[in-house]
Amino acid sequence: MNWRPRSWSALLFPMLLVFAGPGAAALPPPIGDVMAGEFALQEGNLKAAARYYLLAAQVSPDAGLAERATRVAVLAEQPAMAERALARWRALAPDSLSMRAAALSLAMRQGGHEQAMQEVRELLSAPGDEGFQALLAVMAQARGDEAVIARGVARSIHQEALLPSTLSSWLQFAGLARRLDDRPLSDQIVEAGLARFPDDPRARLLRASRLREAGDDAGARAALQALGDADDLPDELRRPTAGELARLGAFREAAALLATAPQDDGTYGQRAAWLVAAEDPAGLLALYREVEGLAAAPSPSRRLLLGHLAEALEHWDDAERWYAGIPRGAGHDTAMLRRARALDQLDRTADALDLLHELQADESADGERQRDSYLFESELLERRQRPDEALTAIDKGLKVFEDDPVMLYARAMLHERGDRVEAALADLRRIIDENPEDAQALNAYGYTLADRTGRFAEALPYVERAYALAPESAPVIDSLGWVNFNLGRTERALELLQRAWARLKDPEIAAHLGEVLWTSGRRDEARAVWLAGAEVDADNPALRRAMEKFKP
Template sequence: ATLAAGPQDETSLRQRARWLVAAGNRPALAALYLEAATPSPSPERRLLLGHLAEALMRWGEAEQWYASVPRGPGHDQATLRLAGAQGRLGRIDQALRTLHELQVDQAADGEFVRDSYLLEAELLERRDRGDEALATFGRALEVFEGDPALLYGRAMLHERAGRIAPALADLQRILDDDPDSAQALNAYGYALAEHRQRYREALPYLERALALAPDSAAILDSVGWVHLKLGRHASALDLLERAWARQRDPEIAAHLGEALWAAGRKAEAREAWRAGLRLDPDNAALRLALETHEP
């Protein structure tokens, strides 16, 4: 079909793209990409074409589309996505330069500037440059003091590096300002349980998070896992099965397997671990679970 010109077409294209991405329909996405790539596309269309190229994992094409979005609406978002594409292409230094240009642009939208620091830290951590990632959060929080997304990002960086006290401190800062942050409550409770084995102390944080976000797979997983550690096997299994039904995730698979094993459902436990390995073949915890739990 040929696309007619007009603002409504941009809206309908974006909606179609969202549906196809959600459905994981790559052939239809590829067809939409070809359909949308008209001669002399508008800046809005260039941004959409970049998104479509990303969804198709055509990082070089995504880079070209984002780089072609001129100053004006959509430029800041395009610059942020451009850096992401450059990172995917392995050009980390170029990606960092792109992000730094956005960070010093006085006309840039603050939300995208904030997100540029999050992406910078992510790119650095992926390349085992954790100290630089931590410094990035420090710079960001000088500009966006107390920003919950930045505090949460830094807390997770600390947690992954085993620095639990500063992780908990950053999460507590979020909760001081917003006691109903389900994300921070979940992370705080999970850190207490995972790294401090303080299961009973962790549970109120996690149950509060679940009350605020009852459909969150991550929070269902956290509460279920702590129930399992406290010996509440029936409730643990129910929670973890609900988490797995909502999201196929290797960590949820690991916990679900433990709960099934504790319930004596050993064949199902091993199948849960195998399902997790299909999602993440390099997951050491899942491999260890299968090796140490014989049928």
């Protein structure tokens, strides 16, 4: 067995405290041995310190001193001394949960399964929940050989039905089993807990989560409905239940349920995000009015939240006003960036640029927000038909944030849109050279090679690598499908592009899928896809090219 301490700080801290055990006033501890132990500790002589503390503990009625002796012996990796000190501690404080927890830890360190189970039973016999929580804390710290013993102890606890009779205890123990790398036991405990406590709201919530993960959305919804009305739910379950509803796409219901929980800026922000996803402007406006009416003088964090809500409602004057009222400190740099966006929406371009330049010049500003200011300046200028200035803004930012992959990617896309294809490829190549696992850069490099230079065979390895790294990304699936189509692999291309379109209704994906369908003789389907893509963005260049080419 590996006999080693878990944490120096946890063991040393109690030793530095003034002795104040129950018997200290009646009979002082043997000060000579205690001081000798302290000096040995300071010199790093742990074995000597353990010996002196044990001598002191054996003649003192102070349970605290026996505890120190036990912990020093463990720290010194002296199991025999630790056992003797623990025996003294047990004699002085037989009902101490700390003693029982230490005894369990020592038994597991020495590989004693039966002794460990005896200590487990003592801990679990303690009234209330404290013994169980102490058991969880000790077993969760097990590492290496000790973890092997802990896994066996965990299985015995489950087999002997020693767990407290509440679902929350069973779920906590299942979590412990998982931390001990015993996933089968964890799953077994969860299933047994669900069967034993079927009417517990936690059981129904967990069952809903499992059904959703298995792809049974209808079953998950039914399990959530079985929880009853919001008024029937315990407060601590309202947030996780709302989260499950959101994962099922029921964003409006999720926001409504979360509104019944205790509120803070986090819940207000989450409700806003779900209402945006639900495309519910009326709900957003009601939430905005609710938050706005909470205080006559909102805190900076509340002003930031109100600004975000005003943005979501496209109330740009309100958003600009809220952001402008946030003083220096937490959230100020974010507010400056968001305020610049609001000013841009109000066609106050010069004011927006002045604010961005102020943020860029602020040496105390958050670095990420400063970087974002260069990116937004470039975006703003490009939208205002000032492409040369947009490129200058990115170049300026790259002098400050040299080789930053986000800025290099933004410049590559700017080059690509400006028909500077080789410059775009060069920037993407720099990102890939620095990080060969960057799926976004790999995909962009491969797609640019294919779409802008016709080098489809050369592009294929890049998009295949991107697909291996991000197999669920619709843009990546689209790129791989498009390259395969242009290499004559129509059947594979069609399967990929249909998957991409099912995941993301993007006009460029529509252009590619429509072309494959058209050339495969499925012209009605092609027209339908192109029409759906045009509803998203009729001005998309790829979609326009496809429709001009085939004239559907």
